Amino acid sequence: MRVGIVCPYSWDMPGGVKQHIDDLTQALIAQGHDVSVIAPASDDDELPPYVTGAGRAVPVPYNGSVARMSFGFLSAARVRRWINEGDFDVLHIHEPLIPSLGVLACWAASGPIVATFHASFNRSRAIAIAEPLLRSALEKLHGRIAVSDAARTSLVEQFGGDTVLIPNGVTVSRFAEAEPLDGWGPDGTTLGFLGRMDEPRKGLPILLEAMERIPDAKLLIAGPGEVKIPKSIRDRVTLLGMVSEADKIRAYHSVDVFVAPNTGGESFGIVLAEAMSSGATVLASDIPAFRRVLGEGQAGALFRNGDPESLAEEARALLADPERRAKLSAEALVAVRKYDWSTVARDVVRVYETVTAGAGRVVEDL
Amino acid sequence: MIYLIVAIVVVLTAVYISWRAGRLDRLHIRLELAAEALEAALTRRRAVVLELAGSRLLDPATSLVLAAAAHEARTAGPDEREHAESNLSQALRAALEQERFREKLAESPGGSDLVEELDAAIAKVVYSRSFYNNAVSVTRVAQRRWLARTLRLAGKTDFPQFFEIDDTPPESMSKE
Numbered sequence: 001m002r003v004g005i006v007c008p009y010s011w012d013m014p015g016g017v018k019q020h021i022d023d024l025t026q027a028l029i030a031q032g033h034d035v036s037v038i039a040p041a042s043d044d045d046e047l048p049p050y051v052t053g054a055g056r057a058v059p060v061p062y063n064g065s066v067a068r069m070s071f072g073f074l075s076a077a078r079v080r081r082w083i084n085e086g087d088f089d090v091l092h093i094h095e096p097l098i099p100s101l102g103v104l105a106c107w108a109a110s111g112p113i114v115a116t117f118h119a120s121f122n123r124s125r126a127i128a129i130a131e132p133l134l135r136s137a138l139e140k141l142h143g144r145i146a147v148s149d150a151a152r153t154s155l156v157e158q159f160g161g162d163t164v165l166i167p168n169g170v171t172v173s174r175f176a177e178a179e180p181l182d183g184w185g186p187d188g189t190t191l192g193f194l195g196r197m198d199e200p201r202k203g204l205p206i207l208l209e210a211m212e213r214i215p216d217a218k219l220l221i222a223g224p225g226e227v228k229i230p231k232s233i234r235d236r237v238t239l240l241g242m243v244s245e246a247d248k249i250r251a252y253h254s255v256d257v258f259v260a261p262n263t264g265g266e267s268f269g270i271v272l273a274e275a276m277s278s279g280a281t282v283l284a285s286d287i288p289a290f291r292r293v294l295g296e297g298q299a300g301a302l303f304r305n306g307d308p309e310s311l312a313e314e315a316r317a318l319l320a321d322p323e324r325r326a327k328l329s330a331e332a333l334v335a336v337r338k339y340d341w342s343t344v345a346r347d348v349v350r351v352y353e354t355v356t357a358g359a360g361r362v363v364e365d366l
Numbered sequence: 367m368i369y370l371i372v373a374i375v376v377v378l379t380a381v382y383i384s385w386r387a388g389r390l391d392r393l394h395i396r397l398e399l400a401a402e403a404l405e406a407a408l409t410r411r412r413a414v415v416l417e418l419a420g421s422r423l424l425d426p427a428t429s430l431v432l433a434a435a436a437h438e439a440r441t442a443g444p445d446e447r448e449h450a451e452s453n454l455s456q457a458l459r460a461a462l463e464q465e466r467f468r469e470k471l472a473e474s475p476g477g478s479d480l481v482e483e484l485d486a487a488i489a490k491v492v493y494s495r496s497f498y499n500n501a502v503s504v505t506r507v508a509q510r511r512w513l514a515r516t517l518r519l520a521g522k523t524d525f526p527q528f529f530e531i532d533d534t535p536p537e538s539m540s541k542e
Contacts, residue, residue, distance in 0.1 A: 110392070139389065139504055142396060143497045160507075161500040164493050350486055354493045357403045 001352060003028060004088035004362065006079075007039035008100035010057035010068035011047060014224070014242070016270045017094055017118050020147070020168055025050055027169070027345035038082045038101060040070035054078045054101055062098065069100035079104045080364060088362040090114060090352045096141065097121070097134055106137040111362035112355040114143040117163070120150035120264075135159065140365075142355040145348070148289050164351065168270055169344030172336055175249055175277035181240075184220060184254035188319060191219045192255030192280065194248065194271050195262075197239075198225035203261030203285060206308050210261075211236065213312035217319060222251045252278035256325065257318050260284040263306055273339050276300070276332035281325040283314055299335035300328055386511075387519045393505045397526055400498040404529060407494040408451060411487040412436045415454065418484060423474045428461050451491075452532040458488065462536035488535050495533055502526040 007021045018039070025035045029050065037050055040057035047053060055075045057068035079101055083091070093115045096102040106113065115138075138144075144163040146152035152163045184190065191214070195202040204227055211219055211233045219233075224242040243251060252258065258275035264287055272293055275282050282300030284290040294300035301318055304310040318325055337343075418424065419433035435450075435457035442450035461467065462484075472478040509520045 136389070139393060139396075139508075142400065142501075143493065144500060161503050162496040163500070164496045347489060350489045351493050354403050354407065354490050354497065355399075357399075357406055359399050 001349070001356070002034045002087060002089045003036070003352065004083065004086045004091045005035060005037045006091070006093045006101050006105040007037055008067075008069055008095045008098045008102045009040065010070075011039040011041040011051060011053070012045055013057075013068055015067075016168075019270060020116075020118070021094055022048075023169060023171055023341050024345055024348065027171075027341040028349070030342075031345060031349065033349070036082070036086050036088075038079060038105070040068065040075070040101065052078075052082055054082070060099075067098070067100075069098065071100055071104065075101060076104045076108065080108045083109045083362060084364050086362070090356050091362045092116065092348075092352075093141075094118065096137055103134075103137055106140055108365060109362050110140060110365040112142050112352075112359045113140055113362070114145065114351055114355055115141045116145045116147060116166075117151045117155050118147050120148070120154040121158075131159075142359070143351050145351060149292065150289050166344060166347045166351070167339055168273065169341035170270060170273040170277055170336065170339050172277040172340045175252060175274055176279070178246075178249040178253045178278070180254040181220075181247065181250045184251075186254070186256045188256055188322065189217050190255045190257075191217055191315060191319075192251060192258045192275075193219065193221045193223070193261075194251065194258075194275075195223045196225045197221065197223050197227040201263050203263045203306075206261045206263070206285075206306060206311060207259055208233065208237075209308035210311040210315065213309065214315050214319075217315065220251060220255055222248060248274075249278065252280050255280055257281050257283050257315060259311070259315065260290060261303075261311060262287060262290070272300075273336050276329075276336040279329050279333060281318060281329045282332060283311070283318060285311075293335070293339075295331070295335050299331040383513065383517065383519075386513055387517075390505075390508050390514060390519050393501070393508050394520075394523055397498075397501040397505050400494070400501040404491075404494040404498040407487070407490040408439070411491050412440050412454070414480070414484050414487045415458065418480055421476070421480065423471055423477050423480070424461075428464070431457050432461055448529065448531045455491075455532050455534060458484075459534065459536045488533075492533050492535060495529055495531065499528050499530075502528050 005021055005025060007018060009015055009018050011018060021037060025037055028035050035050055036052060038052045038054050040055065041047055041053035042056045043053055045053060055070050055078060057070045059066050059068050091105065091109050091113045093102045093105050093113060095118055096106050096115045138159055145166050146155060146163045147168050152165055155163055193204060193207055197204050208230060219237045221237065222240040222243045229237050252275050258280040260272050260282065262285055272282060272284060272290060282294065284294060284300055284302055285305040286302040287305050291302060294302065301314050303314045415432050415436040419429045435454040439450040439454045468481055471481055505526050508514060509525065514520055
């Protein structure tokens with residue numbers, strides 16, 4: 001099957017949606033499909049052979065955070081050309097409500113179009129104002145996929161209709177084995193955090209506040225952005241900054257407890273599944289998406305969302321109890337299997353087959 | 367001058383109406399495709415279940431339950447279809463949620479292919495029904511618009527009906 005995939009966020013920045021698209025694409029290619037991805041990227045960026053650049057991405061604040069997206073006449077023309085030349089059986093748009101390539105592709109194409117909704121969003125003024133416009137884009141979608149219940153609920157509440165649920169995938173095998181980072185290793189005192197440091201919804205400030213109440217614990221932080229570390233804990237906190245994919249996996253293997261203090265807006269939390277695949281013990285906020293992935297606490301510990309005291313308490317208990325950590329991590333390895341990309345890609349192909357049956361190819365909409 | 371304004375208004379109105387009509391037309395095409403896909407998915411699910419029931423891979427009681435439910439679904443009249451298809455979903459759950467059902471089936475020759483086919487068929491019923499119902503709700507909204515009703519933009523098309531069945535997949539499907 002010839003599949004065209006539209007990525008709304010810049011290809012050179014790590015992020016959940018981009019990673020999802022890359023993994024899905026590779027799983028689809030492994031299953032023998034012919035896939036082309038279009039993503040915001042400069043012409044001089046190094047891109048995998050299956051990615052087409054749609055022009056430089058600009059940082060824009062949207063839905064409570066800053067994302068690198070591309071839009072405008074140049075991008076619109078490139079999307080059109082890509083659709084024309086691609087001759088796709090199905091077009092798969094990610095985040096069609098984000099003012100980026102997804103909206104442009106929706107506008108420019110007709111035929112079997114599938115969309116995946118990643119983020120959950122609150123009723124915002126921006127979305128209310130843009131609603132008629134977005135609605136006419138949504139009308140063109142033959143199939144809608146949400147990656148989480150949260151994403152599905154917010155979509156259905158805002159726009160109605162029906163949506164199928166296909167959770168995110170993770171390439172479990174890629175995370176299974178890795179050497180801890182030099183000078184690090186699970187030693188019963190190490191906590192880990194991964195994610196944008198200056199992105200409030202990722203919850204790093206909550207973890208930093210909790211650190212003051214977890215004496216003797218060290219904290220390893222990986223991720224882009226900047227953050228101010230309080231003096232009192234500065235000697236126990238190590239910032240790695242942005243890390244390579246390989247070092248990220250090593251970082252998961254360097255900690256005893258991986259902390260995901262996200263406060264919301266998170267639809268699934270790919271980092272959670274990655275940490276689970278690496279065999280780290282997970283301690284996460286009890287937002288609905290995380291509770292679901294962790295089987296209501298079976299496969300990882302939960303703390304009260306936004307509460308540093310609760311986080312600290314749970315972390316202290318986990319660090320003091322190696323047996324419980326081993327049990328949770330074993331449970332996590334089983335629970336994460338159903339999120340493996342091979343399983344997920346198979347379901348996505350079933351969606352493609354459903355919408356393409358009897359329909360023509362994807363064509364340019366004039 | 368007044369003629370010019372009237373002419374512009376007439377042209378703009380015509381453009382707007384034809385855009386609306388085009389949009390509604392596209393929705394009708396989408397709805398039709400979605401209905402066909404749903405029909406195909408249901409037909410396929412019945413066929414796979416009948417094949418499984420007749421495959422001699424299962425115990426006679428399970429075979430009978432599945433064959434009866436698939437047959438009921440196939441022969442149901444328009445008013446009983448939703449009920450019969452729901453019953454088939456229920457029968458499938460009862461069969462597939464048996465202890466180690468999948469493992470046993472996969473051990474028999476040809477069994478794993480059938481399991482794979484059945485999984486695909488069950489998933490596609492869920493997907494196609496969701497997409498169909500989604501198309502129904504969007505089309506309904508568009509047909510109910512004042513402009514569409516007054517100018518009868520929908521032509522002779524029927525007011526589309528949702529297809530409501532229980533299509534919850536067996537527990538074991540999500541745990542592979």
